[in-house]
Amino acid sequence: MEGDKGDTRATSASTSAARISLDEVRHVARLARLDLTDGEIETLQGELSALLDHVDKVRLLDTADVPPTAHPLPLRNVLRDDAPRPGLERALVLAAAPAVEGDLFLVPSILGEAP
Amino acid sequence: MSPRVGGTGGAPKDVPELVLDRGVRAIAAAVRSGEVTALSVVEEALRRVGQQDDDLHCFNLLTPDAAREAASKVDGAVARGSDPGPLAGVPVALKDNLCTKGVATTCSSKILAGWQPPYDATVVTRLREAGAIAVGKTNLDEFAMGSSTENSAFGATHNPWDLTRVPGGSSGGTSAAVAAGLVATGLGSDTGGSIRQPASLCGVVGIKPTYGLVSRYGLIAFASSLDQIGTFAINVGDAAATLEVIAGHDAADSTSLDRPPPSLLEGLESGVEGLRVGLIGDFLGDVARSCSRAADDAGEALAKAGAKVEQVSIPEMLLGLPAYYIIAPAEASSNLARYDGVRYGLRVDGPDVETMNARTRAEGFGPEVRRRIMIGTYALSAGYYDAYYGQALKARTLVIRAFEAAYERFDVLLSPTTPSAAFKLGAKTANPIEMYLSDLCTIPSNLSGHPAVSVPFALDHEGLPVGVQVLAPALGEALMLRVAATIEAAAPPEARGPAPFTSLGTEGEVRRA
Numbered sequence: 001m002e003g004d005k006g007d008t009r010a011t012s013a014s015t016s017a018a019r020i021s022l023d024e025v026r027h028v029a030r031l032a033r034l035d036l037t038d039g040e041i042e043t044l045q046g047e048l049s050a051l052l053d054h055v056d057k058v059r060l061l062d063t064a065d066v067p068p069t070a071h072p073l074p075l076r077n078v079l080r081d082d083a084p085r086p087g088l089e090r091a092l093v094l095a096a097a098p099a100v101e102g103d104l105f106l107v108p109s110i111l112g113e114a115p
Numbered sequence: 116m117s118p119r120v121g122g123t124g125g126a127p128k129d130v131p132e133l134v135l136d137r138g139v140r141a142i143a144a145a146v147r148s149g150e151v152t153a154l155s156v157v158e159e160a161l162r163r164v165g166q167q168d169d170d171l172h173c174f175n176l177l178t179p180d181a182a183r184e185a186a187s188k189v190d191g192a193v194a195r196g197s198d199p200g201p202l203a204g205v206p207v208a209l210k211d212n213l214c215t216k217g218v219a220t221t222c223s224s225k226i227l228a229g230w231q232p233p234y235d236a237t238v239v240t241r242l243r244e245a246g247a248i249a250v251g252k253t254n255l256d257e258f259a260m261g262s263s264t265e266n267s268a269f270g271a272t273h274n275p276w277d278l279t280r281v282p283g284g285s286s287g288g289t290s291a292a293v294a295a296g297l298v299a300t301g302l303g304s305d306t307g308g309s310i311r312q313p314a315s316l317c318g319v320v321g322i323k324p325t326y327g328l329v330s331r332y333g334l335i336a337f338a339s340s341l342d343q344i345g346t347f348a349i350n351v352g353d354a355a356a357t358l359e360v361i362a363g364h365d366a367a368d369s370t371s372l373d374r375p376p377p378s379l380l381e382g383l384e385s386g387v388e389g390l391r392v393g394l395i396g397d398f399l400g401d402v403a404r405s406c407s408r409a410a411d412d413a414g415e416a417l418a419k420a421g422a423k424v425e426q427v428s429i430p431e432m433l434l435g436l437p438a439y440y441i442i443a444p445a446e447a448s449s450n451l452a453r454y455d456g457v458r459y460g461l462r463v464d465g466p467d468v469e470t471m472n473a474r475t476r477a478e479g480f481g482p483e484v485r486r487r488i489m490i491g492t493y494a495l496s497a498g499y500y501d502a503y504y505g506q507a508l509k510a511r512t513l514v515i516r517a518f519e520a521a522y523e524r525f526d527v528l529l530s531p532t533t534p535s536a537a538f539k540l541g542a543k544t545a546n547p548i549e550m551y552l553s554d555l556c557t558i559p560s561n562l563s564g565h566p567a568v569s570v571p572f573a574l575d576h577e578g579l580p581v582g583v584q585v586l587a588p589a590l591g592e593a594l595m596l597r598v599a600a601t602i603e604a605a606a607p608p609e610a611r612g613p614a615p616f617t618s619l620g621t622e623g624e625v626r627r628a
Contacts, residue, residue, distance in 0.1 A: 020493070033469065034485055044489055048490055050547075050548060055438075055440055055503070058437045058507050061506055066509040066512050069515060070508055071340045073327050078370075088233045092217075098460075108464065110468045
């Protein structure tokens, strides 16, 4: 079977296919809220592994004294006056929703049955 | 469809030049002076769209009634003697990731099919107030993720220079519409090259401004620290004129620069005497000969015009692509988390909300979007955050520092825009990474937030357009566009749009006019 989480090179013919395990792909799909089929998971394993190979030089960079840059502008706490302003037109917002009850977005159950 | 002979005029040789082909500034002048009505210009644009868009598929949606109404308003203002705006009567195309109130905005994704935003993007409002006439929403790679417009959920756009080829992406629809002469100008967005690359592949000008120069309010976010809205036109001056209208601080976008925008048209024709130009050599190994030669030739043209042109090596440029393909998907995974079937867009039902989210997203997102969400989520997940995302942000610092060092020695930099001219539809869809390599030359300036522009300069051995890229330091648009205008003046006219008209013969072969 494919390697466990963290075991990257043991089992496959090419290093590409082994960079990320099927379990990891499933885990990431859960985090990303993507309901993928087994076939899609397998394809993604190959694609993500290839991409991870491609970006590996970034992972391996010596960046001991280099600070990270998350954003090109040196922005901090851009604030506006604490004064009320009109928001979006509620009717338009609700009209775009898949399901509505009164003024509320309607969704299937959030919490499971009580134990 | 009748063929028409192309070249810089765009109109058939035996018919007087149509106002639509005069370009943004000349159209506005003609409308403002009363020489022509805005309505007549818009009708010509709509006629061309009707004639060509079945073959090109530039548009996801046309808004002819609203366009005619807006044109009539402009004509009314002119008749009354009030100011109709600096872009009066100019037909414009809007990339379909820009929110247009009450008008479907899809990002070329199933997950937003039919969604009508409850507000206009700031750039849309500014164009309207300037008197420009939006003709419709253009096709893109889904959520702006791609370099060919083939990732659109609604079908690819075709390159007007050769219908069997891609227009580039992700702003392929706008680029093709401008290249085909359907509209005078258009808006796109550029996160890793999505304006400049399609501009290069379609023989038109595409500008990515300094990060923060143009408000992103109403631009559906892909990667918030990289996205910028920019402009397309046939020539540099017209692209600059449109950019001037949309640029400037917006309180609704906290990342927009809170200072007066630079004048973009002033001094455009002042030339390049004494300017220091650095020709970036680091992409040579990965770029087709026609593209690197175009950059060399553009450098020579600048030298002839009095600039001091030197080769420069900036090896950190090559860190750009791998860093980008961690940072952009990471930011995208966060930005696209909102598409959950709850408040807007597609919903695929499920027994509980989490299942509903997961089924909606799996069905609503195409393969490239899912791929990027997955790699982004992985790069941000516990155990991998520092190794990938953390490192990528440090690589970004190295790229920025390298640019800053280069701009100590040079006023502007020059490089190819793309590794190749337009490729055939389907040529790069089998291997995502091959597609990603299209952004090699454009990505670094998204990471740095610096402005860059693609200027059409040559045709390759197959007669396909090749652009060159001018890069400048932050808020260096005026200088950058001056250099671009000089390059443009030296370019052979046949290398620049509008595209010669092409149409598929009855047997499906491509026939050139």
